[in-house]
Amino acid sequence: MRILVVEDDSRLADPVVTALRGEHHTVDLALTGGAGLDLSNRDVHDIVVLDLMLPGVGGLEICRTLRRRGSRAMVLMMTARDAVRDKVAALDEGADDYLVKPFALEELLARIRALSRRSLDGYRAFLEHGALLLDQHTGNVSYGGRPVELTHTEFVIVESMLRHPTRIFSSDLLYERVRNLDGLGTSTTIKTHIVNLRKKLRQTGASSDVIETVRGFGYRLAEI
Numbered sequence: 317m318r319i320l321v322v323e324d325d326s327r328l329a330d331p332v333v334t335a336l337r338g339e340h341h342t343v344d345l346a347l348t349g350g351a352g353l354d355l356s357n358r359d360v361h362d363i364v365v366l367d368l369m370l371p372g373v374g375g376l377e378i379c380r381t382l383r384r385r386g387s388r389a390m391v392l393m394m395t396a397r398d399a400v401r402d403k404v405a406a407l408d409e410g411a412d413d414y415l416v417k418p419f420a421l422e423e424l425l426a427r428i429r430a431l432s433r434r435s436l437d438g439y440r441a442f443l444e445h446g447a448l449l450l451d452q453h454t455g456n457v458s459y460g461g462r463p464v465e466l467t468h469t470e471f472v473i474v475e476s477m478l479r480h481p482t483r484i485f486s487s488d489l490l491y492e493r494v495r496n497l498d499g500l501g502t503s504t505t506i507k508t509h510i511v512n513l514r515k516k517l518r519q520t521g522a523s524s525d526v527i528e529t530v531r532g533f534g535y536r537l538a539e540i
Contacts, residue, residue: 317341317342317362317363317428317432317452318341318342318343318344318359318360318361318362318363318475318479319336319341319342319343319344319361319362319363319364319365319428320343320344320345320346320352320355320356320359320361320363320364320365320389321333321336321343321344321345321346321365322346322349322351322352322364322365322366322367322370322375322378323345323346323347323365323367323370323394324347324348324367324370324371325367326347328417329345329347331421332365332421332424333345335421335424335425336425336428339425339428340455341428342471342472342475344359344361344493348370348371348372348373349370349371349372349373349374349375349377349378350372350373352364352366352370352373352378353373353378353381356378356381356382356387356389359476359479360389360479361387361389362389362390362432363389363390363391363392363428363431363432364378364379364382364389364390364391364392365392365394365424365428366378366379366391366392366393366394366411367393367394367395368393368394368395368397368402368406369395369396369397375393375395375406376405376406376409379391379393379406379409379410379411380409380410382410383409383410390412390413390431390432390434391410391411391412391413392411392412392413392414392415392424392427392428392431393406393411393413393414393415394414394415394416394417394419394424395414395416395417396416396417396418397416398416412431412434413427413430413431415427443475443478443479444478445477445478445481445537445540446526446538446540447459447460447461447522448474448478448517448522448526448537450474450475450478455471457471457474458520459517459520459521459522459526460520460521460522462520462521463520464516464517464520465516466513466516467509467512469494469509470509470512470513470516472493472494473485473490473493473494473506473509473510473513474513476490476493477527477535477536477537478537481536481537482536482537483536484530484533484534484535484536485534485535485536486533486534487503487504487506487507487534487535488503489534490503490506490509490534490535491503491505491506494506494509510527510529510535513527514526514527523538525538526538
C-alpha cells in the first residue's frame with residue numbers, strides 16, 4: 317500500500333513512518349497540512365494517516381478536499397481530541413477511522429491493516445506497463461514473467477513510474493521520494509540507481525530503454 321502520513325510532530329511521525337515501512341508499505345511524510353495537500357496532488361495514496369490539528373491547513377480541511385476531489389483513499393484521523401463532536405465532525409467530513417492520542421503503535425498498525433482490507437475492493441492488484449509488472453499484494457516486480465530483484469529504493473522508483481507511466485520524473489523529484497531509504501545521499505545518486513535498474517531489467521530480456529532519459533528533464537517509462 318502507498319500511505320501518506322500528515323503529522324507535524326516528528327517525535328510521533330518518525331516512529332510511525334518507520335513502523336509502516338517495516339510492514340513493506342511505501343510511505344510519504346508531510347509535516348504541515350499544506351505539504352500534505354501537495355503530496356496528495358502529486359500521488360495516489362491508498363491510505364492517509366492524518367493529524368486533526370496541523371499548522372496551516374487543518375486535518376478536516378484536507379479530508380474535505382480529498383473527498384471533493386473524488387479520492388477513494390482510506391483516511392485515518394488521529395488527534396488528542398476525544399470529544400464525541402470532534403469524532404462526528406471527522407467522520408462526517410469523510411474520515412474512515414479515528415484514533416485518539418496517545419495510542420500504542422501496535423493499535424495504529426492494526427487499524428492500518430483493517431483499512432487495507434476494507435480498501436481491497438477498489439484496489440488495483442497490479443501496476444503494469446507493457447511487460448513490466450508490479451504485484452502490489454506481494455511487492456514482487458517482474459518483466460515478461462521473469463522476477464526482478466530490487467532494492468527498496470529501486471522498488472520505489474519503479475512503483476512511482478508505474479503509477480504515472482507518462483510522467484517525466486526529474487532526479488530531484490525521485491530523490492524526494494526515496495531520500496530516507498538505503499542511506500541515499502544526494503539527488504545525484506539517482507542516476508546510479510537508474511543505471512542499476514536498467515541493468516537488472518536487461519538481465520530479464522528487456523531492452524535498454526525501458527526507462528528513457530529525457531535530456532534536460534529526467535526519466536520516464538518508454539512508450540508502448
